[in-house]
Structure formats: structure tokens, C-alpha cells
Amino acid sequence: MSLHIKREQTGDVAFLQCAGRIVRGEALHFLKDAVVCLSQPRIVVLDLTEVAMLDGGGLGMLVFLHRWTRDNGIQLKLVNPSNFVREMLDRTHLTCVFIISSMDDVLEILCTPTHVTMDVSRAINRAVA
Incomplete structure (x- = not known):
């Protein structure tokens, strides 16, 4: 199984739903390109539920994306990591590095004055569906 990414962007919030394997090789380049090529997001949400x-290599890419987004003034949030992904983040102590949230947490954070609640909610619901 390879990596599949469903991308949705509403305003300055990008939501990327990842499914499959984030492992050395083509998947890493695919993930990097999916984030780096976004159109000026303020927040990038990576949904890792189906990873x-x-x-x-995948851990290294997540660290790279964390640094790249931080250096570009973008918040990177990991959402609902699968049990396996959460275990890998715990074992490597990367839970201290990343913002790991539930979908409810992300919706609450995204409902700021700069966003229309319904637009953000619709974007996330379309990406998850």
C-alpha cells in the first residue's frame, strides 16, 4: 500500500488526509510536495488516522515538515495519529515536538475570527468523507 493524500484548503487552512504508508522512497517526496506546494497556509493539518x-524516513520527513512550516510561519498540527504512528512518536519522544490534536481540538482552534466556522467545518467534512 502506498501513500494517498486527499488535500483540501479553505482560506489559510490546509487539511491533508493521509492514508497508507509514510516510508522511505516516493511516499516521502509525495508528502513533502503536498505540504510545500500549498498556497500560503497559516495552518497545515495532517490527518494521520489512516496511516x-x-x-x-517517515519520522524524519515529519520532523523536516515541522521545521519547514515553523521557519515559514506556519503551524503544523498532527491529527488523530493511528495507534502505530502514535507509538512511533512516543518511542522517539517526538510527541514533545509536534502539536498532536483530535479533530474536535482542530475544529475549535480553527474557529477563530479569521475563519467562518461553516467553511472550515465543511472543508474538513469533505476531506474526511
Whole structure:
């Protein structure tokens, strides 16, 4: 199984739903390009609910994306990591590095004065559906 990414952007919030494997090889380039090529987001949400495998290369790419987004004034949020992904983040102590949220937490954070609640909610619901 390879990596599949469903991308949705509403205003300055980008939501990327990842499914499959974030492992060395083409998947890493695909994930990097999906984030780096976004159109000026303020927040990037990576939904990791359906990620079945994450290796050292995948962890390295998540760290790269964390640094890249931070250096570009963008917030990176990991949402609902699968049990396997959460275990890998725990084992490597990367839970201290990333903002890990539930979908409800993200919706609450995104409902700020700069966003229309319904637009953000619709974007996330379309991406999850």
C-alpha cells in the first residue's frame, strides 16, 4: 500500500488526509510536495488516522515538515495519529515536538475570527468523507 493524500484548503487552512504508508522512497517526496506546494497556509493539518506504517524516513520527513512550516510561519498540527504512528512518536519522544490534536481540538482552534466556522467545518467534512 502506498501513500494517498486527499488535500483540501479553505482560506489559510490546509487539511491533508493521509492514508497508507509514510516510508522511505516516493511516499516521502509525495508528502513533502503536498505540504510545500500549498498556497500560503497559516495552518497545515495532517490527518494521520489512516496511516498504517511509519518508518525512520517517515519520522524524519515529519520532523523536516515541522521545521519547514515553523521557519515559514506556519503551524503544523498532527491529527488523530493511528495507534502505530502514535507509538512511533512516543518511542522517539517526538510527541514533545509536534502539536498532536483530535479533530474536535482542530475544529475549535480553527474557529477563530479569521475563519467562518461553516467553511472550515465543511472543508474538513469533505476531506474526511
